[in-house]
Structure formats: structure tokens, C-alpha cells
Amino acid sequence: MCGIVGYLGEDPAGPIVYKGLQNLEYRGYDSAGVALVGEELTVQKRSGEVGALSVPEIPSAVCGIGHTRWSTHGPPTDENAHPHTGMTGEVAVVHNGIIENYESLRESLSDRTFTSQTDTEVIPHLLEIELEDGHDLYTALNRVVSQLEGSFAICAVHAGRNEIVATRNQSPLVLGHAKDGVFLGSDVTAFLEHTRDVTYLEDGDIAVLRPGDVHVYRDGTEIAYPIETVEWEADAAEKGGYEHFMRKEIHEQPASLRQTLSGRIDLDRGAVELDLEFPKGYLSSVEEIQFVACGTSYYASLYAARLFEEIADIRATVSIASEYTFDGGRDPWRTLTIAVTQSGETADTLGAIRRAKRAGAQTLAVTNMLGSSVSREVKNSVFIRAGPEIGVAATKTFASQVTTLALLAVYLGRERGVLSPSDARSILEDLRGLPGGVQQVLDNEASVKEAAVAYQDSDAFFFVGRRHGYPVALEGALKLKEISYDHAEGFAAGELKHGPLALVTDNTPVLAVLTDGGNIPNTVNNLVEAQTRGAPAIGAISESHEIDSLDVGFEVPDAGLFEPLIANVYFQLFAYHVANEKGRPIDKPRNLAKSVTVG
């Protein structure tokens, strides 16, 4: 899991590549480096965050590549940082992904000296050998790629010539076309402040960047590459005066939810408009929806599965992507497998959706990233339109995922003829109420902060909920543990007494989702069991209820099935403020990276 950047243009490449790396830091940040092209290559790299890297000032160097790393092979050391060079220093390479056959390649290069423990280093050595044989850099890369197995996005440069060659296989790589130069990036965030005109490379494509022109080759033949326009504003990926992206992104939720819903709701017909193409009659014939996802997306899927069963009257199952197999007892043709992944690059989820495809199931992706690998793996994608999310802890994308999946459930319910226009309308009105409901919670941030300050030093935090509140309890606990490093766990409220209650003390607050439809009285009973052991009780409660026994209560506005989604915003703020009080690096928690592209 890494981020790569390349630039070739009219301006000094050093600062541009450095800024690109900062933009991509969410993809990994345990080491970073750049290579600038001149008569000789200048390589600067080290372990640590991008901020620790000092980029040499070479105004004449207008071509460069850079890398920000999240370790998979070899610990984060200066030597293991990219770019990697071979023996001559003529070639520098940055790489995202895993070269699976690097050990055998390395054995075949036993006469050469290796300086790192990475899988990547075989690439510059192989390129050097090809160049020594008289091939140009494009041909060299073409010949080297045929020897590589695994997933990779690669950019390579060569001393003495302003030229970058790049290719990808199952790892993301995007070209950006600006007025004064051409960019390469693991995603568009790398160069969004320079251009919104991009080309998403396909697996096996080789791009050759030279001053003034760009060539893309597929199977050895040059192709006319399409240019698409990205709709995001560059400043949406910047911090906008917030001290952390996470808090910025929490506060963006009303706007991002409006964007998620925009143009998709037809209240007059009680219908949802999504651009989906399935064979005629297919959606009516489906017998099971399978969700495959990881982390926060998995919890969004748990929430969605209940919605699909209630709204679209269809069996829905959820698998952690790395655990997923297409098991027996189901007809692939009547199974729709939905991959839920923010980045669209999550390796486990990509693997699962490929297994579903192999089994013959129809597939669909719900993702935030246009042109991402998952959207090319499946025929139909629905975009959650949350805008770029930089904080490693997912916040606004969870809200937009659940909202998008709810739209999909209504769509399916109407297509299958099991949901009346008036029932659909009432769900859609609740969805349209979400931005306002979330804003109401955000306006209440001061009281959440107060609770976070009061309870920050607790030994552990337990989150409980029922029905739709259950996945939100799991998500609330994940958020807290991710960024505060505190022990936090989520449980189905009814399960508390079947074991976890043994962990409850007077120093373990229990946070509960107490929303309509989630059997409030029973959950309150579970809370009382914890309070009897001295645990403080904190609840997010539907505004139509009053519960006096709680230590802290937060009001959740009316939103039907989506009240737990609004309650979740309290948990996001709670996690943020606990972590902030403890001075944690909230946007980049230790050991975690934003989109996990290794399995």
C-alpha cells in the first residue's frame, strides 16, 4: 500500500512531486522519497512521514517521481524507501503493490548487489539489464513487466533524459493532463490542484511521458486514450483550516449527503433513479444479495443488509471480504454480489468480487472512486459521491455508503414490485431529511466534547445497539479504537449479559444507540445491567423519548430507519474528541493506512 507521483513539464519537479506526496500521504506514510532527473538522477529518500523528507532544490529538473510508502516487504527504513535504483544509478523506480515472484527473480540476479529488503528492487535491476542490451526505456519496461507476477503500479525514470514510463497491473494509476505538464498518480488527489483532466490507465497499459506529449500503449500498439474530467474541487482535498481532516470530514457530512442524494430521488413517483444495467427481469429473479466488504464498509453493509430485507423483501447476507467464498446452496444466476469499498482498491474486496464472478454471480460495486479497480471489475457501479476522504478513519463515507445502499434498496424494492410508491416516498423523505438531521448533531458538538473530556481516561469503552443500531455500535467502537488507541468494542445490546458484562466496571462507559425501531426498552434494560456494575451510560436517543437514568444523553432527530446513522455522528465526534484530548495523530493513526491494497 503506497502512493506514487510523477511529473514532467515546464516547472521545477521537486516541489510539485513533494506536494503530490503530501496529498497522497493517506495511502501510507512510513517512508517517502523522490527522484529528480538531470544528467544524473538525484534520489532523496528516508523513513518517516513526507514532512521529514527534504527535497533537493534543483530548478532545472522538470521531471521527477516520488513515493510514499506503507511497508509490506521490509521494515520502514531509509534503504527500503522508494525510489529504488539498481547498480549503476541510471534508473530509478517507484512501485505500489506486491511483486509475488520477487524471490525467484532476485535469485536469477545473484550477480547483482541489492541494497534493500523490498520486492521492488528487482525492477530497477531488470530495467538496467535491458538498457545495457540497448533497449529504450519503454521497451525495457515492456520486457520487464512480462517477467513480473503480482500487483503493481510502476513509474520509472532514466538519467539524462526527461522521460517517465509507467504501467499498472491491479494497482491504481492515473494520468493527469495539465497545461504545463503531465502527472501520474495513484489517485487523482495527487495532482487535483493542477488539473481535473485525467486518464485512468488499464491493466497492462504502458504510458510514456516526454516533454510535450504522452503516449499510451496497449499490447504493443499505441492507443488513443480517453480523457475524463474529475468533478472534485482541489480544495475539497485540503484541510480548509481544520486541524484534522477527520473533523473536517465529519463536518462535511450534510453537504456530502446532499451530494449523495442529488438527482437520484423522484418523490412524485416514489422512485429512485440509478444508472444500472442488468439483464431484463434479472432484479426480479434475484434470490439473495451478498455483500462483501472490510472494516467500516463491512459495518455499512451490515446496516444495508437489514435495509434490503425490510425494504426490498430479499434475503441479504454480509461477508467480511477476506473470508468470502461462494458457498453451496445458492444459484449463482440468482445471486447478486455487491462489493462495498470506499477506495475501490481494497485488495480483499477485489479478491472476493472476483471469486463471486468466477462462481457466475452478477456483481455490483458501491464505491467513492470513479475509475477505481473495483468499478472496472464489475459491470455496474453506484458511486457514493462523498468526495475525497483523507482521514484514515472513515466518517463521511460511512454515512454516504449507508445512504447510497438505502437508495439501492428502494430501487430494488420498486423494481421487484414489493415496495409501494407511498412506502418508498416515506423512506425517501427520511433520506432527504438526513443532511438536516446530521447538521443538528454537529451543532451539538460542544456537549459531545464535554462528554469526551469527562470520560477520556476510562479503561475501555463498550458500544451497544440493536437492529440498525448494532452495526452502528460496531462502527462507533472501531472509530474510537482506530484513532484513540483505547480499548473499544461493540456488541449487540442483548449479548452484553452473555459474556461481555464480565468486562464492565465503574471505569468502562457503555455507549448505546437508543433509537426508534431498535427496541429502546430492552436496550435500556441492558444499560441498567451495566450501570448496576457502576458503568457510566451514554446514550444517543430518539427525540421522541426521554430516558432519565442515563449519565449523558444526546438527542437524535426523527429519521425513521436512519436514526442510527445520525446517532453514529455523535460517536464520530466522541471518538474524535477523545483522541484529540490525548493528542493522537488522528488523521494518520499508527499502523493503519487509508485504503488497504494488500491482501
Added chain:
Amino acid sequence: MANQTPPAVILAAGEGRRLEPLTNRRPKPMLPVTNRPLLEYVVEAVENAGLDRIIFVVGYYEERIRNHFGDGDSWDVDIEYVTQEKQLGTAHALLQAAPLINEPFVLLNGDRIVESKLVSDVQETLETTGGPVVSVTPAENPRHYGVVELDGSATRIQSITEKPTGPIQSNLINAGVYGFDQSIFDEITQTTADSGELAITTTLTNLLVDQDVHVVQYRGQWLDVSHLWDLLTVNAALAGQRSGERSPESDKVSIAADTAIGSDVKIGPHASIGGGTAIGANATVEANAVIINSIIFPDTVIEAGAVVRDAVISENTRVGANVTIAGGDTQMVVDGTVYKDIALGGVVGDNATLGGAVTIAPGTVVGDGASIEDGAIISGHIESDAIVRRG
């Protein structure tokens, strides 16, 4: 870089208590007119004057401002933020920006709409004189503002008197756009707080003792929102400057030309949107509703058959079916002052609910989170979170 333009400091930390309940959850500069915050008009005036570096002094509900403006890229300006933790007056607010400034600068209020000409005039005078520069504009009711007297040459300030009670010699008021160099920060630190607040005008009065304060006279658009009803006036004035940007989705809906309609607004059949109206993003107007000369904030729902006239309905509020806000002139009392012939149908705060067929008398102010049950007839001031049942 040669010929660099001065930075602009914009004060946007204030709460605007006189505009409650609308300012209970947002700072005054973020109140929307024609669906854009007041502050956005100020930023545009600054940008159109060719200034590209802006420093916002924020405080009260600052997230709203940071969310909307980000780093300023959408306006082609660079925006930096400084936080005023406690709202201790305009001079105190300006002082917070001192660490970011080492050159002459322009100072503006974030809640006054002015034209870019005023900003560039102040900038020019600042460059030629070195400052300090104060701008003035004629007003119909100067007593509500800082009244400015000029010297005989009409190029320098003689005196500034905040909200004078005695006889006044001038109809010129402080237009709130200034040009200063860094010496102002020393002056501020030597200014004595007046009832707990450090005001720019107090500092200026001290300056007048031994310094020339230069003046820029301005006669362009100068819009101030002092009271709730001003929001409607300003909204209508600015909506009138737009030429119908949006045609109705269907011929079953009637929308006047001087309206502003946000994205993803749903308008039901036979609804009628009259002139001087703004409807915020993601709002819903159901069938047969009539909205005239009103501001509807984002995410609000106006149910079927409601009549909303001369009213401000804040965010995420539900106006029930057949609610009547009839509008018309009324008398308002604010802080002991009586204002007559005010066209204000009513104001409803954020997250409130008006039940079916509620009737609202002109001038009613409903607090945020209040719930007015079906059929109630209300007038006067309804507290936040109050529940009103039919009597």
C-alpha cells in the same frame, strides 16, 4: 513580487445576537441571502478588487465558515484562519490576525455587503497615504451606526461617535472598510476596553488626537443586516439583481424571475414561488404551497398548501400543511426600541416543527427546536425548544 496587493482581514467571529434565533447555530456572516452567505459577498468584493490573500478571524460556530470556504480555491483567493476564542470586540478580533500580517492591510466586516470599488478605493488611499484610512457612506438613519464628521477639506476624519444620542452634524457613517498599517496593533494594545469590549472605533478615536485619519467617501451598495427583517430586504434587493437563472421544472409550477433556488430543491405541482424569495439546497416545497418574499434555508420542508409570506424559515424546519404565515406590516420592539411598519410575516428557527394549519401572526419569532402543534395560533416570541399546544 512587485506590486503585491495588501492582504484583507475579514472579521467573522461575531455571533449577532440581535438576529436570534437564526444565529443560534451559525455566525451572522453565514446568514444566507439568495442562498449565499453574507460573507461570500464580502469575499467576492475583495477578490474583484484584486486582493487575493484573505485572513478570516473566526470564533462563534467557526466550523460553518471553514466548511463553506475551505482554502478559498473556489473563489481564487487564499484564505487563512485565525480564531478569536472569546468575542471581546472588533479590535480584539483584529489583534488575533497580527501574527499573520507584516504589511499594510485592508480590514472589513464579514456581515456588510459592499461593492469591490469601496475595497479598491480604500486600498489606493492606503497606498498613497500610508493610512490609517476610514471609509464613510451616507445613511438615512445615521444614529444607528458610527456617525463620522469630516474636516474642512473633506479628506480627513474629524470625529467618530458610536450611535450618538445628542444632535448630529453629519449623515455620514462609518462604512466598516478600513486601511491600516501595522502600527494599528500597538494602538490597539494601548486602547482601554469599554465595558469589556475592545472596539476599532475606540482605537480610531484615540488615533484622531494626534494623527491624520484619511477618508474614502463611498456611495455604492451598502447593505447591513441589523435586524431580522433586514435579511428579507437585503435578500429581495439582491434577488432583484439576478435575472431568472432557473426556469421551473414543469409548467405546473410558477416561479418569479427574482428568486434564487438552490440545488436539489423539490417543488410540487401548482406551488407558487413569488418574487424576492430564496429557497436553499435540498428543501422541499409541496403541492400548492405559496412562498412570497421569503427566505427558506436548506433542508427545510414546506408542506402542501402552506402560505409563507415575508418570512424567514431556518434550516431543517418543517412547516406543516396549510400553515398560514400571512405576512404584512407589524411593529417590532428590539431592546426597548420600537420599529414601526416592518414587513415581517415571521421567523422560524432551525429544526422547528409547525404542525398542520398553524397560524402565525405577523412579527412572530419561533425559537429553534420549537414544536407548534396542529391548529395553534401563535404570536410574539416563542422560546427555543418550546412545545406549543392549541389553546
